[in-house]
Amino acid sequence: MLNRRLSFVLLCQIFATATFAQKPQAVQNDRQVLQEILQQTYQPSLVGKQLMGFGGETDIRRAGTIVVIQRPGLYGSLLHSEPASSSITGLKCELFRGHKDYEVPAGERYYVTSVAVSSSTVLVGLISARGIPTQAGVGRVWTTLSFNFPDQVLATADKETVFRAFDQWFIPEGRGVTTAPVAAPVAAPSAAPAASPVTPPPAASSPPATTPAVAPMPAPAAASTSGASRVNIKSDPAGAEIYLDGEMVGSTPSTLVIPSGRHIIRIHADGHADWERNLNILPGSEITLSANLNKN
Numbered sequence: 001m002l003n004r005r006l007s008f009v010l011l012c013q014i015f016a017t018a019t020f021a022q023k024p025q026a027v028q029n030d031r032q033v034l035q036e037i038l039q040q041t042y043q044p045s046l047v048g049k050q051l052m053g054f055g056g057e058t059d060i061r062r063a064g065t066i067v068v069i070q071r072p073g074l075y076g077s078l079l080h081s082e083p084a085s086s087s088i089t090g091l092k093c094e095l096f097r098g099h100k101d102y103e104v105p106a107g108e109r110y111y112v113t114s115v116a117v118s119s120s121t122v123l124v125g126l127i128s129a130r131g132i133p134t135q136a137g138v139g140r141v142w143t144t145l146s147f148n149f150p151d152q153v154l155a156t157a158d159k160e161t162v163f164r165a166f167d168q169w170f171i172p173e174g175r176g177v178t179t180a181p182v183a184a185p186v187a188a189p190s191a192a193p194a195a196s197p198v199t200p201p202p203a204a205s206s207p208p209a210t211t212p213a214v215a216p217m218p219a220p221a222a223a224s225t226s227g228a229s230r231v232n233i234k235s236d237p238a239g240a241e242i243y244l245d246g247e248m249v250g251s252t253p254s255t256l257v258i259p260s261g262r263h264i265i266r267i268h269a270d271g272h273a274d275w276e277r278n279l280n281i282l283p284g285s286e287i288t289l290s291a292n293l294n295k296n
Contacts, residue, residue, distance in 0.1 A: 030154075030155055030156055030157040031117045031118075031119075031154050031155065031157070032117075033157045034117050034154060034157040034158075034159060034162070035115065035116060035117040037157070037159050038115045038117070038122065038159070038162065039115050041065075041163075041172070042064075042065045042067065042112045042115050042124070042166075042172065043064035043065045043112065043239075044064050044065075044112050044113055044114050044115060044125075045060055045061075045062060045063050045064035045065075045111040045112060045113055045127075045239075046060075046061040046062035046064075047059065047060055047061065047111070047113050047127055048061065057080055058080070058127060058139060058140040059270075060111060060127075060241070060270075061270055062239050062270075063111065063239045063240065063241050063251040063269075064111060064112055064113075064239060064251070065111070065112045065172055065173075065251075066109055066110065066111055066112075066129055066172070066173040066250055066251060067109070067110050067112060067126070067170040067171060067172055067173065068107060068108070068109055068110075068170060068171055068172075068173050069104055069105070069106055069107065069108045069109075069110065069169065069170050070106055070167070070168065070169055070170055070171060071091075071106055071168065071169060072103070072104070072105055072106055073086075073093040073104075074086055074093065074103075074104040074143055074145070074169070075095055075098070075099075075100045075101070075102060075103055075104060075143065076101060076102035076104055076128060076132065076141025076142060076143045077098045077099040077100075077101050077102075077141060077142050077143070078099070078101045078102075078134060078136055078137055078139050078140075078141055078142075079098075079099060079101075079142070080142050082097070082098045082099055083097075083098050083125070083142035083143060083144045084097075084098035084099060084100065084101070084102075084141070084142065084143050084144065085097040085098050085143075085144040085145075085146060086143075086144070086145055086146065087146050087148060088145055088146065088147050088148065088165075088169065089147075089148045090165070090168075091168060093169075098142075098144070099136070101134045101135070101136045101141060102128075102132050102134050102141045104141075104143065108128065109128070109129040109130070109173065110126040110127060110128055110129060110143065110170070111126065111127050111128075111129055112124065112125070112126060113125040113126060113127050117154055118154075119151060119154070120148060120149060120150070120151050120154065121146050121147060121148055121149065122146075122147045122149065122154070122162060123144065123145070123146050123147075124144070124145045124147070124166075125142075125143075125144050126142070126143040126144070126145070126170075127140050127141070127142055127143075128140045128141045128143075129248065130248075145169065147162070147165055147166070149161065149162065149165070173249075173250050173254070174250060174254050174255060174256070229257070229258055229259075229260055229281045229282065229283065229284060229285045229286060229287065230255055230256070230257055230258075230285075230286045230287070231255070231256045231257075231258050231265070231279075231281070231286075231287045231288075231289065232253075232254075232255050232286070232287065232288040232289065233252055233253065233254055233255070233256065233265070233267070233288075233289045233291070234252050234253040234288075234289070234290055234291070235252040235253070235267050235269070235275070235290070235291040235292070235293055236290075236291070236292050236293065237269060237272075237293065238252050238253060239251055239252060239269070240252045240267045240268060240269035240272075240291070240293060241267070241268045241269070242254060242256070242265065242266075242267060243264075243265070243266040243267075243268065244256065244258065244263060244264075244265055245263055245264055246264070246266075252267065252291070258281055259281075260281050260282055260283040260284075260285075261280070261281060262278070262279070262280050262281075263278075263279050263281060264276065264277070264278055264279075265277050265279060265289065267291040267293065269293050271295060271296055272293035272294060272295055272296060273293065273294045273295075273296055274293075275291040275292070275293055277289065
């Protein structure tokens with residue numbers, strides 16, 4: 001009987017030890033899953049010199065996701081070896097390393113270069129989508145963001161919490177951002193000047209005192225998309241740069257909202273011949289473009 005009890009206790013201990021040993025591995029797996037989800041959503045670009053050393057360290061060899069900065073407080077550095085690295089908790093941002101070569105404004109566009117999940121942080125590497133003039137010179141600037149989260153958020157792959165934190169600082173281009181011109185804000189109607197006394201009309205025809213004197217104005221957002229059209233653009237290979245009337249506006253595949261009229265769309269990928277089309281876009285239309293890029 002004693003031997004049976006000892007055997008049962010020993011089995012329980014072995015089971016508990018095995019369960020405890022598996023738990024850290026499961027947590028690590030959840031972080032790996034979260035990292036893969038984030039890398040699929042924010043696809044990193046391939047940046048740097050090509051094979052045999054051709055090109056520069058800021059050349060975009062393969063374009064990934066472009067994000068648009070949503071609030072000020074970030075910085076950029078011209079040095080890849082010393083990027084402007086900021087620690088972010090909620091809406092609080094603190095630069096802890098790197099150069100303040102460039103104070104990043106809201107609306108600046110960046111390529112994502114890396115996304116990595118650690119025990120309590122998510123690291124996002126960025127490089128500006130354009131060359132920026134600074135006091136230290138002109139070039140693309142490097143920015144690194146270290147988002148801080150409770151361990152449990154990352155251990156359980158709580159992607160929604162991570163997405164919400166990202167959205168406060170940057171969003172992928174094309175989600176909530178369009179290329180259509182933004183209408184100027186409509187000024188609020190000023191108070192009407194006092195009118196000179198007039199003979200009041202008969203009481204039966206007088207409007208109630210609460211009736212507004214001016215009809216409500218339509219929301220400005222409705223005017224900003226009036227006459228615009230949707231243009232869906234994809235390419236083979238994917239990840240090519242999209243230029244609208246000479247200005248880069250994203251990478252394939254993307255859906256752009258473009259004002260009606262004549263436009264030139266050019267698709268560019270390193271090592272391939274450019275693809276270009278002249279379009280006369282009609283108001284309210286939807287167009288799909290498929291660009292097959294030939295290798296040089």
